Amino acid sequence: MIEDVGARLSFDRGAPGRRGVGVPRWDGEPAALPDAHLLRESVRLPEMSQNEIVRYYGALSRRNYSVDSGTYPLGSCTMKYNPKVDDLIASLPGFAEAHPLAPAEDVQGVLRVLFELQSHLGEITGLPAVALSPAAGAHGELAGMLIVKRALERRGELAQRRRVLVPDSAHGTNPATAAMAGFTVQELPSGPDGGVDLATLEAALGDDVAAFMVTLPNTLGLWERNIQRVVERVHAAGAFVYGDGANLNAIVGRMRFGDLGFDVVHLNPHKTFGTPHGGGGPGAGPVCARAELAPYLPAPVVVQEDGRYALVRPADTIGRMQQFHGSIGVLLRAYAYIRTLGCEGLRETSGNAVLNANYLRALMRDHYDLPYDRPVMHEVVFAGTRQRRRHNVRTYDIAKRLIDYGLHPPTVYFPLIVEEALMIEPTEAESRESIEMLAGAFIAIAEESERDPELLHDAPQTSPIGRMDEAEASRHPVIRWRPREA
């Protein structure tokens, strides 16, 4: 019988008395332990031999799809190749073993790398005030919006400017971040071309607006044609332009947020600079701002003086984002990626990412609806509306069927303004053949939806497990192991 791996957690494996690793014995003079009321008996944990643990986690790993397994075209998530040499660099003992509170003279190597990374990101974005300490994109957003808040406070306008404008196509983190930063959020409907509608924006602007948050290119994979006028109007109203830099990978080396007049952006190194996503982190979320905002950056930042590097606290900082200095292991990988490609290579990544997305759009366009039929940047948003209308097949079913073709599904039902959205981002790391294979799978599925819609409703058939009852998992949540009832 084939094992139901999910039904047996580590806690249900092993046997009393087994252990996974030995611990050195203390054979010196033993000190008395603290009073018994401060101590516990033991921790309830699995007792497994090392071999059992390796096989169990090995089995789990084989139940995962990954970028190293194949095409992973999750739109907006940018799953590109993760260079292995970058992993090697992050694990060099000189970096891995450095203590965060070590005296500066003992950590000049890592400080120099971080200083140079700040400078490279400043160059790449055209926003020279850079802090690397946020732990992820959403954390960088929070830092960025708090920089805006502090700047307003210092201008004496914080009490008055409490409203933040966010397009309805934005990532959910944008409104959530604005709310965490203490602002109220007003959502702006997108224009007919999928971009910011100038008239809508102008009507919403006023002297109570703190910032406009905009993703560039936007989450439909489209360039904001009015971006310069947008920036102009927002600034004229005395508000800040906050850039969600999640899609920098579409324009890196070709356009800089700072040159367009943006005030603050955050970046996601796993999207633009090839750091592994780890199944949901760790990430990093560097924040880049105009020079005038440098005093408000989160602490610490790295400075250089007389050839020596040091961590410092910006004069009027919003504070620390985390206990120490940031996701150093992720930042080292981002640095290695930038140094491997240089400016010309980064420009090639955006060029090929955009070429691949447009090629995919051309190959698929006769088979799926295109709600915004314009040349795209790094990703293309199709809609499964035709399939739903004619064959009662949902985007959800199309995504699940793709799994049977050995591919990871795209992002679905986002952005929210597109019905039955299929948001596909091939990235520059895929070859022409793999784009053609991906398009071929989508086209074959479109044909299957006409011929045999049940095939889609029952998909996937080849995955380690079938479709799950997700609603029940939230209605009656079981979120931890418990001993079986005797």
Place this chain on the structure above:
Amino acid sequence: MQAFPYIPNTDADRAIMLERLGVASVDRLFEELPAEHRDPQINIPAALAEADLVRLLQERAAENVVDRPTFLGAGAYRRFVPAITPHLVSRSEFATSYTPYQPEISQGTLQAAFEYQSVVCELTGMDVSNTGMYDAASATAEACLLAVRVTRRRAVALLEPIHPNTVDVVRMYAFGGDVRVDTVRHATDVTAEHACVVVQQPDFLGTILDVEDASGAAHAAGALCIVVADPLALGLLRAPGDAGADLVTGEGRDLAGPVAFGGPSLGLFAAREPFLRQMPGRIVGRAQESHPPAGASPGAAPRTGYVLALQAREQFIRRERATSNFSTGQSLIATAFTITVQTLGPQGMRESAELCYQRAHDAARRIATLPGFAVVERGAWFQEFLVRAPMPPAALAMALADRGIIAGLDVSDRGEPEAREATMFCVTEAMSPAHVDALVQALSEIGARS
């Protein structure tokens, strides 16, 4: 055109693709971008081949001094991590996958996260856990915001001595949420204005607290009790959940891998059951198959799997009304933490915690016998202790540095009377006994010369 190793398309590929698009060049695809700003001068160094890159970064890594005996702790501890931990989490199926939005092909990440939640609940004595947050300090700040939401009070209290960077991070989040942050000397200073009291276990200066004192005082004031616990110490110490804690956070990085200059980290976040739907972050739940594949045994029961659960709390659904903006977390670090804790198992966690305790107490006992040195009495402690030397902490650090040793943390600028003129030394289970011998020898020489 130069070929880059991470970009497969060749000029010939591009020609075929461009022809299909009816576009003359790749640059033409960017024509919507404002011409006056297109293709700016960007001053970053030219591309490096892999061998040159490795050589450069090896040089940088070698500029860090990491082989000297060091007695710094203060939130980043050298821990024993078994070899299978880095081995298993470096499997690229774990390392190069995304957030598990498609459960059918993400069971590895999801089930590992369920294991993590289970382990955190067992260690902390809590009912529920999320899949992990950025680090201990930001998790603590999120816990404070949860307390603010459920109590509808606009101030939080942090019990000193607590890590100063935790205070800093909580203040940063509180600036966002327009919440007042008070630091208090006694748990009984918590009032009906406070949503919670935050207690660090062991405290910043190393002392083990009776969490029940703090939780009792908090509950008497109608506030929640949040405990920031060291997870290895929980191999030995009473689970905070058994001592009245409502929320427990902690730093998981050091059981997951090397200190890595402080990050990436892992913020533990666990709670009592009533706060489940107020929690920030991702939560994985158990589920059953609704559509077993035809290949599964005929007539077999639906199989068990794992999915992202309770997502209605999260930013991508609830947007500005979400419990947090949290999205990408620390999944891989959480898996590493889980594997270490499970490999140690119930015996190993206890033995590792006791070894840490014994090595630290042995070092303290030997230092206390040196003429001119004193170990400050502050009650039961775990791995960090305060030393007064016959010279100020700065001079002591310099004298140790001259002997190739990094001293503990100078805490003499703190408000607590015990910290006056003191250096906080940290000794853990993973520290070499030879390093402790070298420290004792060096202090003995320094004491003799002063």
